Amino acid sequence: MILGDVCTRACRFCAVTSGKPEPVDQNEPARIVEAVRALGLKHVVITSVTRDDLSDGGASQFAAVVSGIHESLPECSVEVLIPDFQGSDDALMTVLESAPEILNHNIETVKRLYPLVRPQAIYERSLNLIRRAKEAQPNSAVLTKSGIMVGVGEMFDEVVEALSDLREVGCDIVTIGQYLRPSPNHIPIERYYEPAEFEQLKKIGIEMGFKHVESAPLVRSSYHAEQQAGCCGG
Numbered sequence: 132m133i134l135g136d137v138c139t140r141a142c143r144f145c146a147v148t149s150g151k152p153e154p155v156d157q158n159e160p161a162r163i164v165e166a167v168r169a170l171g172l173k174h175v176v177i178t179s180v181t182r183d184d185l186s187d188g189g190a191s192q193f194a195a196v197v198s199g200i201h202e203s204l205p206e207c208s209v210e211v212l213i214p215d216f217q218g219s220d221d222a223l224m225t226v227l228e229s230a231p232e233i234l235n236h237n238i239e240t241v242k243r244l245y246p247l248v249r250p251q252a253i254y255e256r257s258l259n260l261i262r263r264a265k266e267a268q269p270n271s272a273v274l275t276k277s278g279i280m281v282g283v284g285e286m287f288d289e290v291v292e293a294l295s296d297l298r299e300v301g302c303d304i305v306t307i308g309q310y311l312r313p314s315p316n317h318i319p320i321e322r323y324y325e326p327a328e329f330e331q332l333k334k335i336g337i338e339m340g341f342k343h344v345e346s347a348p349l350v351r352s353s354y355h356a357e358q359q360a361g362c363c364g365g
Contacts, residue, residue: 133159133196134189138180140251144239144283146313147180155185160195164203174357175200176235178212183251188214190222197229208232208360210276212352218256220263227267232360233304234264235276237352238297241289248283248318258300265301274342274360276304278352283310284321287328294336303342304359307332308350324348 134155141149167175177196182189190213197209210233216222227234242254261275277297281290290307297305307329312320329346336344343359 132178132180133163134179134182134192136180139183140181142239142249142251143318144248144280144310144313146317152180152182152184155182155189155192159192160199163196164199167200167204167207172207174208174210174360176210176212176353176356177231178352179214181214183217187222187225188216188219190216190219190225193226194229197226197231201230208357210235210353210356210360212237213260215252215256215260218253218259223260223263224267227264227273231273233274233276233356234261235278235304235352236260237278238293239278239280240283241279241285241293242296243289244283244285258296261297261302262300274303275301276306276359277302278306278308280308280310281324282320282322283318290332291335294332294339294341298339298341305336305341305344306350306352306354307336307344307346308354309348 135152136148137150137152138147177193179189193211193213197211200207200209209231211226211231212235213226236257238257240248245252245254261277264273264275279290279293294305309324310320333344333346345354
């Protein structure tokens with residue numbers, strides 16, 4: 132995770148500290164490259180807190196990290212899990228120009244629950260980010276990815292609708308996992324999905340045309356990320 136550990140938003144499912152972040156560390160990209168080298172990674176996922184305090188939302192830092200890894204470790208593929216950059220097309224293009232193999236942005240939940248779960252986010256804005264990423268890469272140079280957590284009060288059919296919305300904007304890979312409450316201060320779990328329901332959602336997603344669907348209780352954004360990149364051509 133780059134850009135510090137303090138987020139400018141306060142999503143009600145997330146345990147990351149919310150507040151005023153520290154200034155951007157200009158040496159961070161070089162340190163990330165060295166960490167990837169030391170660990171011998173062949174695929175790395177780079178994510179961040181949301182930095183609405185920055186003019187580009189931290190996009191230039193993402194780009195510097197991706198470019199640094201590609202230049203120093205060309206055998207390592209890179210997945211970025213980015214915030215919505217408040218809908219900034221320029222910020223998104225900055226990240227895409229660094230040529231990550233996978234661009235991930237999680238919608239997290241269904242449209243109806245955004246005011247409850249992600250009050251500072253907009254469902255359509257998140258979908259449009261994935262759409263624009265595909266439009267900017269007409270030859271599918273970058274794989275697009277998103278994730279949904281279930282169990283926060285959505286109906287099964289709403290999850291299916293969210294999957295359909297993701298396919299409509301060109302999302303290639305989707306992860307579906309059970310929401311687990313970080314603390315009593317976060318939104319409660321409304322219900323636990325059965326393993327058969329996760330299997331059903333996976334089947335529906337494959338039938339919709341996703342290149343890959345990870346769907347199980349403990350699935351998270353980075354679950355089997357390297358295998359996803361390999362099987363989908365990243």
